[in-house]
Amino acid sequence: GNSVTQMEGPVTLSEEAFLTINCTYTATGYPSLFWYVQYPGEGLQLLLKATKADDKGSNKGFEATYRKETTSFHLEKGSVQVSDSAVYFCALISGGGTASKLTFGTGTRLQVTL
Amino acid sequence: DSGVTQTPKHLITATGQRVTLRCSPRSGDLSVYWYQQSLDQGLQFLIQYYNGEERAKGNILERFSAQQFPDLHSELNLSSLELGDSALYFCASSTGTVSYNEQFFGPGTRLTVL
Numbered sequence: 001g002n003s004v005t006q007m008e009g010p011v012t013l014s015e016e017a018f019l020t021i022n023c024t025y026t027a028t029g030y031p032s033l034f035w036y037v038q039y040p041g042e043g044l045q046l047l048l049k050a051t052k053a054d055d056k057g058s059n060k061g062f063e064a065t066y067r068k069e070t071t072s073f074h075l076e077k078g079s080v081q082v083s084d085s086a087v088y089f090c091a092l093i094s095g096g097g098t099a100s101k102l103t104f105g106t107g108t109r110l111q112v113t114l
Numbered sequence: 115d116s117g118v119t120q121t122p123k124h125l126i127t128a129t130g131q132r133v134t135l136r137c138s139p140r141s142g143d144l145s146v147y148w149y150q151q152s153l154d155q156g157l158q159f160l161i162q163y164y165n166g167e168e169r170a171k172g173n174i175l176e177r178f179s180a181q182q183f184p185d186l187h188s189e190l191n192l193s194s195l196e197l198g199d200s201a202l203y204f205c206a207s208s209t210g211t212v213s214y215n216e217q218f219f220g221p222g223t224r225l226t227v228l
Contacts, residue, residue: 032214036219042221043116043118043204043219043220043221043222044204044206044219045116045219046216046217046218049214049216051214089157093214099162099164099169099170100145100147100162100169100170100208100210100214100215100217101159101162101170101172102147102149102159102206102217103159104156104157104158105156106156107156107157
């Protein structure tokens with residue numbers, strides 16, 4: 001079946017540091033890939049997505065590139081802020097037509113300090 | 115605010131009981147999804163409904179059932195509750211026209227089974 005593996009947290013960085021959160025996946029066919037973010041006490045918000053190989057998703061300074069050859073979708077940000085502290089989930093969607101099922105990784109907690 | 119509403123926010127009940135969680139999707143969204151988030155299982159897809167019909171099913175227990183009503187709101191029914199059912203239950207919605215449409219998440223219902 002489909003699965004997503006992402007690096008264990010927590011990740012602790014100083015403000016303005018470079019962030020990488022690794023994500024790899026296993027899926028049949030051509031999944032769409034997503035990064036979701038969960039701030040404390042809130043639901044999940046879509047951060048960015050990529051629907052085909054070599055697509056780059058970007059939002060709020062975060063970027064991730066869909067690499068089919070390495071089955072990866074690593075999240076990066078050049079300079080993190082304290083407000084980026086949250087849990088980040090890598091996910092993929094499998095299914096066709098109107099059927100849709102998000103498969104999530106275990107989540108990586110990011111803590112950014114001053 | 116994602117536009118997806120869930121009630122109640124918190125629910126505390128005893129083992130063996132039955133509860134109903136309610137979700138109202140964003141205006142215009144035809145698909146509703148249910149997810150369970152727990153410490154040991156992470157985020158797991160339970161079930162999807164599209165315009166009143168079941169579209170995709172995940173690891174949903176037989177004790178759990180869901181439905182989507184003509185006004186498109188959805189209910190998740192959990193019965194014969196066990197301690198292990200304690201979790202955060204999220205509802206999400208999307209237009210549902212294609213499988214990789216963005217899913218918008220509600221704030222969740224925290225269920226505690228004592």
